[in-house]
Amino acid sequence: MATIKDVAKKAGVSISVVSKTYNNYVDVSEETRQRIFAVAKELDYTPNIVAKNLSSKKQMTLGLISSGVLNDNEKDNNAFDIFKGVYREISETRFELSINLIDSQKQKQQSYVQYCRERNIGGAILQGIRTDDQYYKELLNTNIPCVVLDIMNETENGLIGSVSIDNALASKEMALYLLERNHRNLAVVSGTKETYVNKERMKGLEEALHAHGMKLDDVDFLDADFSEEAAYELSKMYLQKTQPTAFFCFSDLMAFGVIKAIKEAGLRIPEDISVTGFDDLIFSSYTQPPLTTIKQDFVEIGKVAARLLQDIKENNLERQHIWVKHQLMARESVKTLPSV
Amino acid sequence: MATIKDVAKKAGVSISVVSKTYNNYVDVSEETRQRIFAVAKELDYTPNIVAKNLSSKKQMTLGLISSGVLNDNEKDNNAFDIFKGVYREISETRFELSINLIDSQKQKQQSYVQYCRERNIGGAILQGIRTDDQYYKELLNTNIPCVVLDIMNETENGLIGSVSIDNALASKEMALYLLERNHRNLAVVSGTKETYVNKERMKGLEEALHAHGMKLDDVDFLDADFSEEAAYELSKMYLQKTQPTAFFCFSDLMAFGVIKAIKEAGLRIPEDISVTGFDDLIFSSYTQPPLTTIKQDFVEIGKVAARLLQDIKENNLERQHIWVKHQLMARESVKTLPSV
DNA sequence: TTGCAACATCTTTAATGGTGGCCATAGTCT
DNA sequence: AGACTATGGCCACCATTAAAGATGTTGCAA
Numbered sequence: 001m002a003t004i005k006d007v008a009k010k011a012g013v014s015i016s017v018v019s020k021t022y023n024n025y026v027d028v029s030e031e032t033r034q035r036i037f038a039v040a041k042e043l044d045y046t047p048n049i050v051a052k053n054l055s056s057k058k059q060m061t062l063g064l065i066s067s068g069v070l071n072d073n074e075k076d077n078n079a080f081d082i083f084k085g086v087y088r089e090i091s092e093t094r095f096e097l098s099i100n101l102i103d104s105q106k107q108k109q110q111s112y113v114q115y116c117r118e119r120n121i122g123g124a125i126l127q128g129i130r131t132d133d134q135y136y137k138e139l140l141n142t143n144i145p146c147v148v149l150d151i152m153n154e155t156e157n158g159l160i161g162s163v164s165i166d167n168a169l170a171s172k173e174m175a176l177y178l179l180e181r182n183h184r185n186l187a188v189v190s191g192t193k194e195t196y197v198n199k200e201r202m203k204g205l206e207e208a209l210h211a212h213g214m215k216l217d218d219v220d221f222l223d224a225d226f227s228e229e230a231a232y233e234l235s236k237m238y239l240q241k242t243q244p245t246a247f248f249c250f251s252d253l254m255a256f257g258v259i260k261a262i263k264e265a266g267l268r269i270p271e272d273i274s275v276t277g278f279d280d281l282i283f284s285s286y287t288q289p290p291l292t293t294i295k296q297d298f299v300e301i302g303k304v305a306a307r308l309l310q311d312i313k314e315n316n317l318e319r320q321h322i323w324v325k326h327q328l329m330a331r332e333s334v335k336t337l338p339s340v
Numbered sequence: 341m342a343t344i345k346d347v348a349k350k351a352g353v354s355i356s357v358v359s360k361t362y363n364n365y366v367d368v369s370e371e372t373r374q375r376i377f378a379v380a381k382e383l384d385y386t387p388n389i390v391a392k393n394l395s396s397k398k399q400m401t402l403g404l405i406s407s408g409v410l411n412d413n414e415k416d417n418n419a420f421d422i423f424k425g426v427y428r429e430i431s432e433t434r435f436e437l438s439i440n441l442i443d444s445q446k447q448k449q450q451s452y453v454q455y456c457r458e459r460n461i462g463g464a465i466l467q468g469i470r471t472d473d474q475y476y477k478e479l480l481n482t483n484i485p486c487v488v489l490d491i492m493n494e495t496e497n498g499l500i501g502s503v504s505i506d507n508a509l510a511s512k513e514m515a516l517y518l519l520e521r522n523h524r525n526l527a528v529v530s531g532t533k534e535t536y537v538n539k540e541r542m543k544g545l546e547e548a549l550h551a552h553g554m555k556l557d558d559v560d561f562l563d564a565d566f567s568e569e570a571a572y573e574l575s576k577m578y579l580q581k582t583q584p585t586a587f588f589c590f591s592d593l594m595a596f597g598v599i600k601a602i603k604e605a606g607l608r609i610p611e612d613i614s615v616t617g618f619d620d621l622i623f624s625s626y627t628q629p630p631l632t633t634i635k636q637d638f639v640e641i642g643k644v645a646a647r648l649l650q651d652i653k654e655n656n657l658e659r660q661h662i663w664v665k666h667q668l669m670a671r672e673s674v675k676t677l678p679s680v
Numbered sequence: 681t682t683g684c685a686a687c688a689t690c691t692t693t694a695a696t697g698g699t700g701g702c703c704a705t706a707g708t709c710t
Numbered sequence: 711a712g713a714c715t716a717t718g719g720c721c722a723c724c725a726t727t728a729a730a731g732a733t734g735t736t737g738c739a740a
Binding site: 343344345355356359363388391394395397 | 699
């Protein structure tokens with residue numbers, strides 16, 4: 001492959017002129033510029049990104065650190081959609097994308113900071129990370145710009161951005177949707193308590209309940225840890241002694257488990273029991289009946305994250321959070337009850 | 341971040357000794373080795389991969405060039421599974437993985453060779469590529485080792501490997517499965533004619549037919565180009581004049597389209613018409629009824645491809661193809677007919 | 681007309697963080 | 711003493727960027 005040296009020689013100029021030409025410096029005459037491009041084309045030359053990366057002060061590659069892709073449930077394609085969004089956005093720019101998928105099975109695990117330093121990574125997007133992840137904490141204390149998803153950054157580090165939907169609002173909307181349809185006996189299937197999204201969804205639920213003169217105590221809770229299996233087991237047991245009018249699930253995956261339990265109990269959805277989810281997985285349109293849920297546009301979230309990361313790098317923005325729009329997908333898993 | 345220079349200075353040796361230590365050269369005394377690692381740990385040093393990549397003769401990164409990930413139907417996660425497999429396998433090694441997702445929407449499109457050269461990529465895995473892709477052809481003429489998926493490489497280039505299931509055999513098995521259950525009025529929903537997999541599946545079908553004293557002419561063909569929508573439209577029209585005992589689909593996606601058409605025609609599966617697919621998408625277990633299909637283990641295919649690529653690099657193997665095992669998933673979309 | 685600053689357009693040199701071949705040194709073996 | 715071996719240093723090199731220096735040309739005031 002032709003290098004910058006070959007082009008320089010053939011064009012009869014020094015190496016740095018070629019470099020300058022490719023980096024839009026002004027001190028290269030139009031004539032020379034043309035000649036260099038002509039020679040480059042002839043020699044089939046393109047700048048070597050690796051060398052560029054090494055010599056250039058400005059970093060050329062961004063990282064995506066994701067725990068979701070390798071670990072998720074096969075029905076859960078969220079992490080992949082985020083990946084798609086990030087990839088699409090970054091491929092529009094001059095940046096390279098380096099991917100670090102975390103496999104919880106393996107303990108090999110490398111420090112995120114190390115991962116970034118080794119590769120001259122100038123900024124990273126983190127998905128599926130827990131706030132108590134030690135490597136995450138370490139990363140926050142560096143000067144590496146970051147965008148975290150589904151976490152609200154609490155530190156003072158101005159290089160950290162975050163992106164998510166407004167989980168509290170979405171949850172509130174969904175709870176109101178049920179309450180307005182006169183559901184009062186709610187079973188809430190919640191996720192992992194410590195997570196930001198779960199806290200927010202809980203908050204939204206509470207607000208909605210208050211709006212209807214109710215309290216959190218007035219509903220039952222099944223803590224299923226965002227697991228389909230756990231949701232199935234818990235709701236199965238729950239249905240043996242109680243029959244709520246609706247299950248309000250904090251994720252579609254858990255809703256699937258609940259739906260299975262309901263069907264196995266010989267009950268119909270939504271005639272006997274209504275069910276709502278959260279996420280809008282592809283499967284959710286195909287359940288019987290189709291699931292009423294909150295749609296998160298994960299591709300968009302990925303794109304927004306990638307853009308935010310670049311903004312942080314360029315403008316050194318203050319810490320900030322971007323809300324991505326969600327949407328309540330009213331399908332057929334919720335019945336309107338006679339007014340109370 | 342500490343560099344090799346810092347370590348060398350602090351350990352009181354020259355840079356190259358540190359380099360040699362990290363690259364397992366024998367001419368470093370055990371004592372020095374220990375000291376260097378101690379200093380490195382103290383300074384939190386890890387070799388910079390970018391620099392290594394530039395200076396080292398041996399290439400450190402492998403590429404995955406995939407057209408499936410960005411473009412595929414949302415129900416089709418095959419390309420992602422391949423990606424997972426490739427990633428898993430490569431992350432076990434000292435190689436880096438660079439990803440090049442092809443977006444058919446965009447014409448930007450870069451030559452694969454250029455992509456590889458720019459990044460010092462020492463070998464690539466290609467997925468979802470058409471044999472008439474000009475950039476693919478260009479790549480075959482270089483000395484860059486490659487592994488292609490679902491294509492049988494026809495060139496003499498010894499650096500090209502390929503991986504797929506035995507499509508002909510799988511197709512034959514499935515056809516026999518139907519024939520042995522006394523299906524004789526078959527409608528075959530085939531994919532894109534020019535593709536390797538389609539040709540192979542056709543070949544297997546023919547063999548199975550011959551085994552039962554039939555010819556390709558004895559079955560009907562719907563050429564649906566691997567599209568769910570096309571399969572739906574074609575089978576809908578087809579059902580208006582004919583009613584086969586079974587639809588033999590060359591992909592699950594097309595089977596979904598067919599199932600939709602059958603249901604809309606007021607017919608039952610498998611009581612009135614049987615359906616078989618090919619791929620075993622996640623959805624296929626959840627159709628009504630669950631789809632009988634050929635399972636391709638795409639994660640495994642990805643892993644095998646990554647291993648093969650490394651073998652080619654190391655041993656300069658002759659051109660070779662690896663068959664990955666498939667499996668006939670007998671579910672509930674096929675009925676056994678009374679013997680003819 | 682001259683002198684010289686300003687400008688446009690290059691060239692030179694050092695640096696990026698490593699690798700790797702070859703050379704040097706000193707101690708050991710025969 | 712000469713050869714060999716173990717160990718480590720030196721330096722060129724990878725493909726590029728970037729800062730500083732060099733060269734020739736131009737414009738304009740003295």
